[in-house]
Every structure is written in C-alpha cells, then in structure tokens.
Amino acid sequence: MIRLPQKGMARSVNKHNCDLAVACDWVESWVLLCEEDVSWSDIRDILLEQQIYSDQDFVDQFIESVWGELQQRIRWLGASSPLTVQSDRLVAVRESEEATAHAFMLALSLAPCFSGWSKQFGADYTQQGELFERLVEDAATVLFPGWKVHRTGWSSNNAVTLRDVTARLAKAIGAAVGDIDQWAGKNANESGLDIVWYRPFSDSRPSLPIYLAQCASGNDWPDKLDTPNLKIWMELIKFPQRPGKVFAIPFALESREHLRRSNQADAVLFDRYRLLYAGELDNEWQSAGFRQSAMDWLQPRIEWMRED
Numbered sequence: 001m002i003r004l005p006q007k008g009m010a011r012s013v014n015k016h017n018c019d020l021a022v023a024c025d026w027v028e029s030w031v032l033l034c035e036e037d038v039s040w041s042d043i044r045d046i047l048l049e050q051q052i053y054s055d056q057d058f059v060d061q062f063i064e065s066v067w068g069e070l071q072q073r074i075r076w077l078g079a080s081s082p083l084t085v086q087s088d089r090l091v092a093v094r095e096s097e098e099a100t101a102h103a104f105m106l107a108l109s110l111a112p113c114f115s116g117w118s119k120q121f122g123a124d125y126t127q128q129g130e131l132f133e134r135l136v137e138d139a140a141t142v143l144f145p146g147w148k149v150h151r152t153g154w155s156s157n158n159a160v161t162l163r164d165v166t167a168r169l170a171k172a173i174g175a176a177v178g179d180i181d182q183w184a185g186k187n188a189n190e191s192g193l194d195i196v197w198y199r200p201f202s203d204s205r206p207s208l209p210i211y212l213a214q215c216a217s218g219n220d221w222p223d224k225l226d227t228p229n230l231k232i233w234m235e236l237i238k239f240p241q242r243p244g245k246v247f248a249i250p251f252a253l254e255s256r257e258h259l260r261r262s263n264q265a266d267a268v269l270f271d272r273y274r275l276l277y278a279g280e281l282d283n284e285w286q287s288a289g290f291r292q293s294a295m296d297w298l299q300p301r302i303e304w305m306r307e308d
Contacts, residue, residue, distance in 0.1 A: 192227030
C-alpha cells in the first residue's frame with residue numbers, strides 16, 4: 001500500500017479533519033501505483049489502525065465522501081480512466097506504465113503531504129517542473145487539434161532569455177515586440193510564461209486565438225495564479241487583442257474550488273482531470289519521451305511511498 005500521508009489526514013473525533021482531496025489521492029495512488037484493489041473496508045481498517053478515526057460509523061461517513069469523489073473523478077475521465085469502481089472496491093484497469101501521466105500527477109500531488117520527501121529527493125524541483133510542462137504540452141496538442149503548441153519555459157536544458165521568447169512568439173504570430181527593458185526585470189527568463197498555443201490561419205495576420213499558459217507543479221501554485229500577467233505580456237508583445245490565459249496544475253480540485261480558483265486566476269484552469277481528458281480523445285496522447293522520463297522520475301518515489 002501507499003503509506004498514509006502525514007499532512008491532510010488529521011485526527012478526527014467529532015469533526016472530519018481529513019482533507020478530502022488528499023484522501024482521494026492516497027486511495028488512487030494505492031490502487032494505481034501498487035497495483036492493488038482497495039475496498040471500503042481496507043480504507044476503514046487503515047484509518048482506524050492509524051488512529052485517524054476511532055469510531056467506525058464516523059469513519060464510514062468520511063469514506064462515503066471519498067467514494068463519491070472517486071466516482072466523480074472516474075466519470076470525468078470516462079472510458080480513459082485507469083480506475084473503476086466494482087461494488088465496494090476501487091480497481092485498476094490499466095497498469096501505472098500505461099497511465100504514466102496520471103501516476104506522475106498523483107505523485108506530485110502527494111509529495112507535499114510527506115514530510116520526508118524533500119529530504120529524500122532534494123529541494124530542487126526543476127526536473128518535475130520540466131516534466132509537467134512536457135505533459136501539459138502533450139495534452140494541449142490533443143485537446144486543441146490544429147493549434148500550434150510550444151513550450152517557452154526556462155529549464156536547465158532550455159536556458160532561454162525573455163528576449164528569445166518574445167522574439168520567437170512575436171515572429172510566429174506576426175506581431176511586433178514591445179519594450180522589454182521597460183516592462184520586464186533585468187533577470188527575467190520567461191516572465192511566467194511556460195507554454196503558448198495558438199490557432200494559425202493562412203492569411204498570416206496577427207489577430208489569432210491564443211493562450212498563454214503557466215504550469216505550476218508545486219504546492220505553492222496558489223501564489224502563482226496571477227501569472228502569466230497578461231497586462232505585462234501585452235506590453236512585451238503587441239498583441240492586437242487580449243490573449244487568453246491558462247493555468248495548469250497536477251492537483252485535483254473539486255468543482256467549487258475549481259470555479260473559485262479559475263475566477264481568481266482569470267484563466268481557464270486545467271487541473272489534473274482537465275489534462276487527463278486528453279486520453280478520452282486519443283489513448284496515445286502521452287509522448288514516448290515523456291513516458292520514459294516520467295517513469296524514471298517516478299520509480300524511486302513509488303518505492304519510497306510504498307509501505308509493504
């Protein structure tokens with residue numbers, strides 16, 4: 001099984017103090033990453049044994065909420081879901097290698113819930129950020145057929161400057177570059193822009209449907225909701241119209257939270273299940289390069305999270 005997260009699963013006596021999203025991610029990871037069927041009673045036994053709950057009827061109330069949320073997640077993905085509910089059991093219908101993006105985003109979501117994660121794997125999140133950008137790029141390519149999708153974010157393997165990014169993007173859409181010195185700091189890399197996708201037309205005129213995207217893979221994602229800042233980007237590039245904005249995260253948000261955060265970011269918010277919907281359109285949506293790199297990243301982390 002996947003060990004119980006230390007954060008988000010607090011002692012609950014007269015009030016449910018467990019985070020529903022964390023509990024659902026834990027159960028999903030248990031099934032998908034350990035390739036084990038998990039029943040309602042399995043969850044109950046662990047929560048009672050770990051003294052998160054002491055009353056069986058009360059813990060069953062919480063598990064009912066978990067079960068309902070898991071079923072909602074499965075409905076969102078339709079036939080592409082790697083998990084299904086059979087009576088009182090959550091069952092994997094695909095191995096983690098076949099659902100690499102799903103497994104990868106589950107691990108990213110649970111990472112902040114384990115206090116020893118950064119000590120075990122280090123505090124440099126450059127690699128996970130780059131992998132998540134590649135995942136979003138793969139998903140956008142499928143979700144927006146006919147659109148051009150490009151990663152622009154800085155990484156150790158892609159040390160771009162803001163001038164590089166603005167010059168390439170402006171040329172691609174036929175727009176002019178603005179005053180970078182005026183509107184960006186001296187050390188700015190991509191100024192909060194990780195991926196851009198746009199719909200070209202044969203007339204080559206610059207008024208295009210276009211989205212500027214931020215990919216936030218860490219637990220500090222709420223602090224980045226204002227990026228990319230469209231006011232600044234409309235000064236960096238002379239767009240003829242206001243671009244759209246996308247904010248992508250590997251976390252799963254319940255409907256009310258998704259609505260609230262979308263409004264706060266003023267963006268189309270792609271959480272885990274929006275991104276995974278690409279699998280409903282194309283079951284081969286994850287590129288071979290992403291799959292291999294993500295599995296290499298995942299394997300030691302899966303072993304560390306397991307409790308045999």
